[in-house]
Amino acid sequence: MKSLQRILFEAVLIAALGAAIGLAVNHRLISDAFTGKLAVPAAVTSVPGALLPQPVLLAEVRELANSGAVLIDARDFAQYADGHLPGALSLPLGEVEAQLAGFRQKVETGKTLVAYCNGYGCPDSFDLGMLLLKDGYRDVRVFEGGFPEWRDAGLPVVKGAR
Amino acid sequence: MKRTGRISYHLCRLLLGGVFVWAGAIKALDVPVFAGQVAAYQLLPYAWNYAVAAALPYVELLAGILLLINIRIKPATLLVGLLNAVFIVVLLSVLARGLNIDCGCFGPDAGTTPLQALGRDAVLLALAVAIYRQQDRYVRSPVSPPED
Incomplete structure (x- = not known):
């Protein structure tokens, strides 16, 4: 039996990892969005x-x-x-x-x-x-x-x- | 009895994992369009819609894959449950504000209304709770991991 704390920690870790991958894959889009120069269609x-x-x-x-x-x-x-x-x-x-x-x-x-x-x-x-x-x-x-x-x-x- | 329980536990796990992999993959393939759908919820400032649209599909994908391959079930199920809880709150806010938007849950072509999405998320949340609670019964690790 794992403690709830540990399970929660791992869940947060999975979320952070997923988010990091997503942001890394789309880093150009993100930086364009935040600097207000989105790619022209x-x-x-x-x-x-x-x-x-x-x-x-x-x-x-x-x-x-x-x-x-x-x-x-x-x-x-x-x-x-x-x-x-x-x-x-x-x-x-x-x-x-x-x-x-x-x-x-x-x-x-x-x-x-x-x-x-x-x-x-x-x-x-x-x-x-x-x-x-x-x-x-x-x-x-x-x-x-x-x-x-x-x-x-x-x-x-x-x-x-x- | 035990056997049926075990089979239905694994079916639930595969179903929930499959749904999240599917939802994540569709949205990961077209992030700008998903950003537009996130923006339709009118909850975030302009650029943050893109950040959520970029990150969320991969979180869903990763949690779904873990469920499918039967690794880290408890944390993955907890994450899926929390995500569903957040989706439900967001959809309730859509209904409360009377916005007529597409849910965007499974990409732009799914055409699900917020109410339908709410029902579906409730089912998925119930699935996640069931898996989380049954996990110890059907998967026992031979050696208990060290407690901290």
Whole structure:
């Protein structure tokens, strides 16, 4: 019969070992996440020279927003209403066909656009950025940290529908 | 009677180990996607979702493998039980906050709701408790390890 203390100690050891292996295997991803420079999606690097939405970091998003860039929320209407970046326009990727005409009237093609969605594995902002570039907008960026990074940085979030 | 008990003990051990190896392997294969699912729980700051997504699958894998190969059963089962207890608390917080998210327990395509996941975790926790309590009866080490 092993003492409970010893069993607990071994359990913690197993957890620590597993965590260490996981962090070691993914050390690049982790360090990128903590330094705020997450890898650009593979699609961006694999098409050289093509016109693609450029990734921007949180600090740049704040500067761009202050200098008149248009923030675009690519998530659905409900998530937008639940909380979005101040001043962001709602243009859900799923609704883009119905909404694009109205969006074009509001935003001229010379504007700098910054699209975002739910960060992480969320590809909607990038896909939306591609569509907007195809539609004639020339300067489209993607904020990959998206709404979660903005919110977790303690920056103001606005609730309410469009 | 004893024989049936022994067989069911080992079946439970293999089942629990298999479930954790499976869950760990799926998530270890796509850490960024799992990070997104961890983020959906809205419990951690941005970068920490990645840390959890990187570490947790390997902890699950390791504990599952130990259960499968019948080594360090008690600590591995204790760890699995504690993990399940944490999952249950987290899922309860999801229900309490009314979040409509995918559990992410077995990768992005499983499509399990928090409530289903809660039920499954309760079963897994019961399995872990049963294995932990039966372990001494069915596996006796020939020499007792030194007590400290």
